[in-house]
Every structure is written in C-alpha cells, then in structure tokens.
Amino acid sequence: MLTDHHTHLRPDDDPLDEEALSIETIVPHVAAAMDQGLEAVAITEHVYRFRAVKPAWAHEYWQAQTEWDIDAYWEALSEAKAIGFPLLVGIECDWLPDGQDVLVEALRGRPWDLILGSIHWVDEGAVDYDLYSAFDHIDSEALWRGYVDRYTRAAMSGQFDVMTHSDLPKSFGPLPSPTTLNWSYDTIADALAEAGVCVEISTAGLRKAAQDLYPSQVLLERCCERGVPIVLSSDAHVPADIGRDFDLAVEAALAAGYSEVMQIKGRDRRAVPIG
Numbered sequence: 001m002l003t004d005h006h007t008h009l010r011p012d013d014d015p016l017d018e019e020a021l022s023i024e025t026i027v028p029h030v031a032a033a034m035d036q037g038l039e040a041v042a043i044t045e046h047v048y049r050f051r052a053v054k055p056a057w058a059h060e061y062w063q064a065q066t067e068w069d070i071d072a073y074w075e076a077l078s079e080a081k082a083i084g085f086p087l088l089v090g091i092e093c094d095w096l097p098d099g100q101d102v103l104v105e106a107l108r109g110r111p112w113d114l115i116l117g118s119i120h121w122v123d124e125g126a127v128d129y130d131l132y133s134a135f136d137h138i139d140s141e142a143l144w145r146g147y148v149d150r151y152t153r154a155a156m157s158g159q160f161d162v163m164t165h166s167d168l169p170k171s172f173g174p175l176p177s178p179t180t181l182n183w184s185y186d187t188i189a190d191a192l193a194e195a196g197v198c199v200e201i202s203t204a205g206l207r208k209a210a211q212d213l214y215p216s217q218v219l220l221e222r223c224c225e226r227g228v229p230i231v232l233s234s235d236a237h238v239p240a241d242i243g244r245d246f247d248l249a250v251e252a253a254l255a256a257g258y259s260e261v262m263q264i265k266g267r268d269r270r271a272v273p274i275g
C-alpha cells in the first residue's frame, strides 16, 4: 500500500485556525486517503504559515502569511495520530539563503514524521505564484539557474527527508534553452544523489499548466540512474486531490526504471515494491 507524502488541509490563503485544525477537517482528509486505498497520508502545511518563522524573511507575502501557531498545528495532528488515524505529522519547509536558521529552530524539538524541502522563491520573486511572479522580473534562463542553485543547496543542507516538485518553474513560465534545461536536470539529480535525499513524484503538476508530473520523465530517469529514492505525493489542498493520479506516478516510476518507492515515518524510510 502507498502513502501520500505531501498534502495540505486547506488552500494556501485560507486561515489555519482552530477550525482548520479540528477533527472535522482532519476526518474527511484521512477518509479521502482511505478511499484511495492508501496506507497513510502526510499532512505537510507550509512552514511560512507559522508565526515562529516571521523573522526569517522581510518579504511582504511572508510577513502576511506567518500568523498561525505551530504548536497548535503540531498538537492537532499528533492527537489525531494518537487516536489511530493513519496520518503522518509533517511540514513543507522552504529553504532560504538567509534566515534559514530561524526555520530550523522553529522545527527543532518536535518529532516530525517527515520534513519536505521546497523552493518557491528566487530572490524576491515567486516561482509558482502569479501575484509576485519571478517571471515578471527575470528571464527564464536566470530564473532556472537561480532556482537550481537554491534547490541544490537545499538538497545538500541535510535538513530535509524529501525534496519536492523538483522542476516547478515549468508550470509557471517559459522553459529555458535546451542547454540550460539539460544542465538543470543533471545538476538537480547529482545533488539529490550526493545528498542521499528522496525526491517526490508529485501529481500536482498534472493539475497545472505543464500538465506533467514533477519531475518530468527525463529528470526522473536521471534520478533513477543515480539511485535517488522516490516517494509519491499529490500536494493536495482539498481532500478530492489526495492520492490523485498515483497510478500515473507509479507508471512513470516503472518506466524510469524504479522498482520500489519509499514510505517515510518518524524521519525513517522503508522501501515498498511497486508494479
């Protein structure tokens, strides 16, 4: 049985208040995972939803989003897990070139099941958010190079169990030249392999403009060649998307040469055969 390693309780701009963290929100989330025949579902809210990381970055989006209580979040999930719900207590953590120590400190001391590492920003511009789009300020060559630079540094930081949506910019603006794209794939796959970190196959890309899994088949093959372990993710923000298109993710993994996926729990991983 498979696990969905990356889901959110609510759309990103919705409050992460008491109601969002209530059992009434968590039950349909877990029920959707069980309907999909999953073994477990990880809930991985964005680290930038929480007040504890407000000092990490002065950007106005970050400042506006960091208003919820990380203790309340952690406790709500841990309680639901303790009463037997098949969920993993996780978080999706950005990697910032400055201020990362604040994020690390905010996560310290809590036994997370998994910590996802994500790059959503290049300098002051968002990779995946139109309102602050990096594509409005720099060309796609510079954007991909900046993205890959951050992605590889995040992977190598040792802070994360899984690196998320590895070729995210493809959904939000034009691709760079074939040379830069090829370099991006090799550099990302090399860093993941050297770091020994998992990469997710995320079905979220199928629901975006690229209509393609993250990572693309070419990048996935390069990860497989280098022995990078994989996990499955939906990046669902509503229960209906949990475990969605996992059949296509498994098909892509098999086609790339994988015969197993990882299941993560307590920041430990075990291999499960596929196909």
Ligand SMILES: [Zn+2]
Pocket (backbone or CB within 6 Å): 092, 118, 120, 164, 165
């Ligand atoms: Zn993300």
Ligand SMILES: [Zn+2]
Pocket (backbone or CB within 6 Å): 006, 007, 008, 092, 235
């Ligand atoms: Zn996410």
